[in-house]
Amino acid sequence: MKADADRGERGRDETPEERADRRWQELVQEIRVVQTGVQILFGFLLTVAFTPHFQQLSPTDRTIYTVTVVLGSLATGALIGPVALHRVVAGRRLKPHAVVWASRLTMIGIVLLLATLVAALFLILRVSTDDTAVPWIVAGVLTWYLLCWYGLPLWVRIRHTDGSAPPPRDGGEDEARGGRPG
Incomplete structure (x- = not known):
């Protein structure tokens, strides 16, 4: 029975430290995908305020833009957060805890990315369509x-x-x- 309990999740033969290492690597790969997207979107959003067309936006559209930029900034922070967390706790035998908290930050970042994408789409379509x-x-x-x-x-x-x-x-x-x- 003890051997079965030590096998880890899904029948893998790994110690808790090995499991934390594996889960950390998986999480880092996932973050790379969303981080790139949110950073490109956020960079694009930051440039919009400096275009001539921005000055012609209605107050409502400017508010939507401001909310979108703030959401993008929050998403960027949450998705970069796991890297800072890892740096701060590295070498302190806290990787299993770091994985849990980094995973939570990543999910928060994904939700904020969702809100950013929806807000950006809403703004762009308000400006460009019926x-x-x-x-x-x-x-x-x-x-x-x-x-x-x-x-x-x-x-x-x-x-x-x-x-x-x-x-x-x-x-x-x-x-x-x-x-x-x-």
């Missing part, structure tokens, strides 16, 4: 983001958490790398 269609378009895109970022992952998590479902045999990770499935 106002009556904008809420419907933004609602559709928001629904898509929610399905891709939360709906599908939660559905997969719920469906496969009990361990009874076999791993995918068509296009799974092993096949994508050229290996044998399952």
Whole structure:
């Protein structure tokens, strides 16, 4: 029984420290994807205020812009936060705790990125299209983001958490790398 308890999550033979190292590496890879996107978006948003067209925006659009920039800044902070957290606690045998807190910061950053993207889309569409269609378009895109970022992952998590479902045999990770499935 003790050997089974020491195997770690999902039947891996790893110590708590090895698990923390693996989870940290996975988290860092995930952060790289969202960090790049939020930094590009935030950089773009910062330049908008210095364009001639910005001066012609209505007060409402300027408010939407300000909220969008603040959201982008908050998302950037949350997604860079895990790096600072790791630097501050490195070498203190706190990696399992750092992974938990970095994961929380990353989820907060993803939620803030979602809000930033929706606000930016809302602003851009208000400025460039018919106002009556904008809420419907933004609602559709928001629904898509929610399905891709939360709906599908939660559905997969719920469906496969009990361990009874076999791993995918068509296009799974092993096949994508050229290996044998399952």
